[in-house]
Amino acid sequence: MKRSQRDLHQYDIAVIGAGHNGLVCAAMLAKSGKRVVLLEARQKIGGLCVTEEIAEDVQGSVCAHLVHGLNKRVVSDLRLSKHGITFADGFQSTIALNEDGQHLTLTRDVAETKNNIASFSTSDANNYLKFDERLSAFARVLSVLADEPMPSIVHAAKGDERQWHKARQALAKLPADQSADFLHALSSSLADFLDDYFETDLLKGALAHDAVMGNALGPRSPGSTLGLLYRRTTELLGDPHYFGHPIGGIGAISDALGKAALEAGADIRLGADVTGLNVIDGSVVGVTLEDGQTISARAVVSSLDPRKTFLSLLPAGTADLRFLRKMRHWRCEGAAAKVNFALDAIPEFVGLSEEEVTRSRLLICPSTDYLEFAFNHTKYEEFSDYPALEIVIPTALDPTLAEPDQHVMSILVHYCPLHVKEGWNKVRDRFVERIIRVLTTFAPDIADVITAGQVLTPADIAQDFGLTGGHWHHGDLSLDQSFFFRPDAAAMHYETPVPGLYVCGAGSHPGGSLTGTPGHNAAQVILTREKERA
Amino acid sequence: MNTRPSPSMSPTPFHLRTARLCLSNAWVGQNGWTKVDFYTDVLEEYWALRNGAGIHDLTGLLHYRIVGADASSFLDYLTTVNVGMMPERTARHVLWCDDQGHVVGDGILYRLKPDEFRLFTQQSSYLWFADASVGFATVVEDVSRNFGGLAIQGPDARNVLQAVGLTDVAAMAPMEVVETTIQNVPVLVGRVSSGAELGYELFVDANDAPFLWDELAHHRILLTSPVGVSAFHTAMVEAGHPRLGFDFLSSETTIRGRRSVTPMELDMNHRVDFNKPHFIGRRALEQKWTAPPHQKLCGITYDGPGAFSGCPIRSKGTDVGATTSIVWSPKLARHVGLAWILTSAMSGAEPLELHAHIADELKAEPVSVPVSVGPRRHYRSATFLETPVAVA
Structure with missing residues (x-):
């Protein structure tokens, strides 16, 4: 490329959205010498991974609250250890709460978990090893595909054959009987899949909860097992040291990624709300901000959800119709809510020590049926009286968030519809009451210690964070929206049908959760493609 | 308001007139309307169209009204032609394609004003238009039921229109469009003819349809004849116009990918x-542009015993194509029509034969007829392009 040509644009690449994937992508591109600008609509980087005030003088992880699969390559390529992330000494285990006080603790240690399960069912305990091994074996196959851009199905490009070969090899490593199980697992429902291994409701409920997290899928929805495999895949690709609650809240991860991006030379602009993509001769050549300012770039990368990128930012008449139709049908109605309480004491949970309460992830999801019943309501624009809850109280181990006598209870609620019949303003309090009522069953004095609270329904997340439908993962993680179809066969390689426009968000391959994998993969592709275009 | 034709069958706005004349009682359905197949005799109607002036009920064509500030840029996005450069009061044949460059539909586009268009198609593409128009300041409205349309074709067509008071048509060039009136009744006239004759299309409000029919059909001096679907179709095949749904399929409806076709x-x-x-x-068309097309829709003619539609065409015993619409051309005294033929077989080096079977009591008699392949247009009358110099 000639110098004069290059100088026509202010930047080589403009990245829209400073969520973790946008940050990773911008940092990787800047590291490779590109002149990068990262545009964030909010006044803070991080997207859904932010630590903000949840009540007066109390900080908390507003949306996402735990790390369990930050990609190893992101950690090493961006040298995150240098930017000062430390993790709280805890949150390595999950306690599935039982109404009778006989709880089940699941840890990262399989043998220990097996022993814990044994007090419920010996056959489940025995099967747990097999289950865990299979899950890991299946995840190893998927991780080959997830850790790189997807190989093409039809038009084999350079490198595709190598990647297909790797995937075939991984599949071939599965014992003969397991390869059929693997394909079956990809499309089966969680309830059926878990029933094949276990009889203990509490165990199945806990495993099912983690698999549907953030998705508008119930444990009886066909294909919901993919969520279980996906979670294990992200853990496999994730750095095992980056696990649990980072000191300073989840925003600490974003801050470190931001430092890495700045250090690599990227410009980060806050309050830069992109309202449109600028197109000349069919190619995207920059963006327009809400204040009318334009920023020109040789290429634009969007880390926003596919609907926002293609249906709202891209001007009409720029992309072909079949592709746009698919984007209009992209399912991204959020189904999870986040509720953050400020507490003036650690609540007592029946059958748990204070140490267990403050060092573990607590789950209220006693069975797959409980979860499915909670899901039923979302289909009819209602919320359930008995939601499933994932609870973290990080403040005992993280003094940076609040004063010593103040605590944060961070709760992920399943399910919560995007719209409710009555309108959220009318029923928001009732929604919180239901959650408190469920909590009271396990922690009778909870109502006495809550001093303030914050509720984020999918509608709030959509509004506050600019996510269509307020979906945690920018779109349901189901087979028809994964791999070749995330977000569509025409955009699965992060390249879109519109020249100069790329995607790198959770709505692209391999998907959501705090992994940084889409952003990292996208940067690889963009560097190669931009070299070809130059 | 966007309305779509109801799926049930209904009479056309001209029904009270056409039904009285339809002595054959032969009716065919098109897009939910019942139309006259032939009134008394196909050949008689055909010759009326070629030698005098034939009137054909155009109902069955779908009629879309496209208006709004972005109407022109919407149509530029939708279709493959340059709509922006289209002058006002003209008509064009346009195509619209899908992402792969396969044809979804075709039709005749009228530009009435800078921001007002009409589009006439053989098959409904309403959902395609509606989806494509998202984000454009334009409204696409199916007005098929609000209008009555007649085609008048034949060497006398202009004289008839002038005789009923449409003096504006005298100077109309082919593909020109005029909004005018007959006895204060608004009428939209386009010099558009599918039968390769001097011809016009006229559209009036559905309530004025009987009036329009009476004006054209019952002129006291000039003779006009009603023309049914069969004779009208014969003229269309002679003119070499492929019909969507018969000669090629919309890529929205094809099941096997090979049945979808590109403009090339x-x-x-x-x-x-x-x-x-x-x-x-x-982008797909740009990529496919330089590669020679795999197959082409050609014109074929042959002398032989029957109109063999949907029959294989062979070269040295191998199938290299198939016929679509074949008619007996009274004008050319041969069978003429359209056929899909592999481009590789079109060098002319090898003779092509049409294979068919003729029923012979209990067995079918195979026949093979040599065919000649050429341009689709088999016939065009001398008056088709002729425009008298306007009298000042």
């Missing part, structure tokens, strides 16, 4: 203009 395969490269902003299928 339809030999309609001149309907694709890259010198305009992005349109649906542009």
Whole structure:
């Protein structure tokens, strides 16, 4: 490329959205010498991974609250250890709460978990090893595909054959009987899949909860097992040291990624709300901000959800119709809510020590049926009286968030519809009451210690964070929206049908959760493609 | 308001007139309307169209009204032609394609005003238009039921229209459009003819349809004849116009990918203009543009015992194509029609034969007829392009 040509644009690449994937992508591109600008609509980087005030003088992880699969390559390529992330000494285990006080603790240690399960069912305990091994074996196959851009199905490009070969090899490593199980697992429902291994409701409920997290899928929805495999895949690709609650809240991860991006030379602009993509001769050549300012770039990368990128930012008449139709049908109605309480004491949970309460992830999801019943309501624009809850109280181990006598209870609620019949303003309090009522069953004095609270329904997340439908993962993680179809066969390689426009968000391959994998993969592709275009 | 034709069958706005004349009682359905197949005799109607003036009920064509500030840029995105450069009061044959550059539909586009268009198609593409129009300041409305349309074709067509008071048509060039009145009744006239004759299309409010029919059909001096679907179709095949749904399929309806066709395969490269902003299928067409098309929709003629539609065409015993519409051409005294033929078989080096079977009591008698392949247009009358110099 000639110098004069290059100088026509202010930047080589403009990245829209400073969520973790946008940050990773911008940092990787800047590291490779590109002149990068990262545009964030909010006044803070991080997207859904932010630590903000949840009540007066109390900080908390507003949306996402735990790390369990930050990609190893992101950690090493961006040298995150240098930017000062430390993790709280805890949150390595999950306690599935039982109404009778006989709880089940699941840890990262399989043998220990097996022993814990044994007090419920010996056959489940025995099967747990097999289950865990299979899950890991299946995840190893998927991780080959997830850790790189997807190989093409039809038009084999350079490198595709190598990647297909790797995937075939991984599949071939599965014992003969397991390869059929693997394909079956990809499309089966969680309830059926878990029933094949276990009889203990509490165990199945806990495993099912983690698999549907953030998705508008119930444990009886066909294909919901993919969520279980996906979670294990992200853990496999994730750095095992980056696990649990980072000191300073989840925003600490974003801050470190931001430092890495700045250090690599990227410009980060806050309050830069992109309202449109600028197109000349069919190619995207920059963006327009809400204040009318334009920023020109040789290429634009969007880390926003596919609907926002293609249906709202891209001007009409720029992309072909079949592709746009698919984007209009992209399912991204959020189904999870986040509720953050400020507490003036650690609540007592029946059958748990204070140490267990403050060092573990607590789950209220006693069975797959409980979860499915909670899901039923979302289909009819209602919320359930008995939601499933994932609870973290990080403040005992993280003094940076609040004063010593103040605590944060961070709760992920399943399910919560995007719209409710009555309108959220009318029923928001009732929604919180239901959650408190469920909590009271396990922690009778909870109502006495809550001093303030914050509720984020999918509608709030959509509004506050600019996510269509307020979906945690920018779109349901189901087979028809994964791999070749995330977000569509025409955009699965992060390249879109519109020249100069790329995607790198959770709505692209391999998907959501705090992994940084889409952003990292996208940067690889963009560097190669931009070299070809130059 | 966007309305779509109801799926049930209904009479056309001209029904009270056409039914009285339809002595054959032969009716066919088109897009939910019942139309006269032939009134008394196909040949008689055909010759009326070629030698005098034939009147054909156009109901069954779908009629879309496209208005709004972005109507022109919407149509530039939708279709492969350069709509922006289209002058007011003209008509054009347009195509619209999908992402792969396969044809979804075709039709005749009238530009009435800078921001008002009408589009006439053989098959409904309403959902395609509605989906494509998202984001454009334009409204696409199916007004098929609000209008009555008649085609008048034949060497006397202009005289008839002038005799009923449409003096504006005298100077109309082919593909020109005029909004005028007959006895204060508004009428939209386009010099558009599918039968390769001097011809016009006239559209009036559905309530004025009987009036329009009476004016054209019962003129006291000039003789006009009603023409049914069969004779009208014969003229269309002679003119070489492929029909959507018969000679080629919309890529929205094909099941096997090979049945979808590109504009190049339809030999309609001149309907694709890259010198305009992005349109649906542009990138795919740019890629496919230079490669020779796999097959082409050609014109074929032969002398033989029957009109063999849907029959294989062979070269040295191998199938290299198939016929679509074949008619007996009274004018040319041969069978003429259209056929899909592999481009590799079109060098002319090897003779092509049409294979068919003729029923012979209990067995079918195979026949093979040599065919000649050429341009689709088999016939065009001398008056088709003729425009008298306007009298000042």
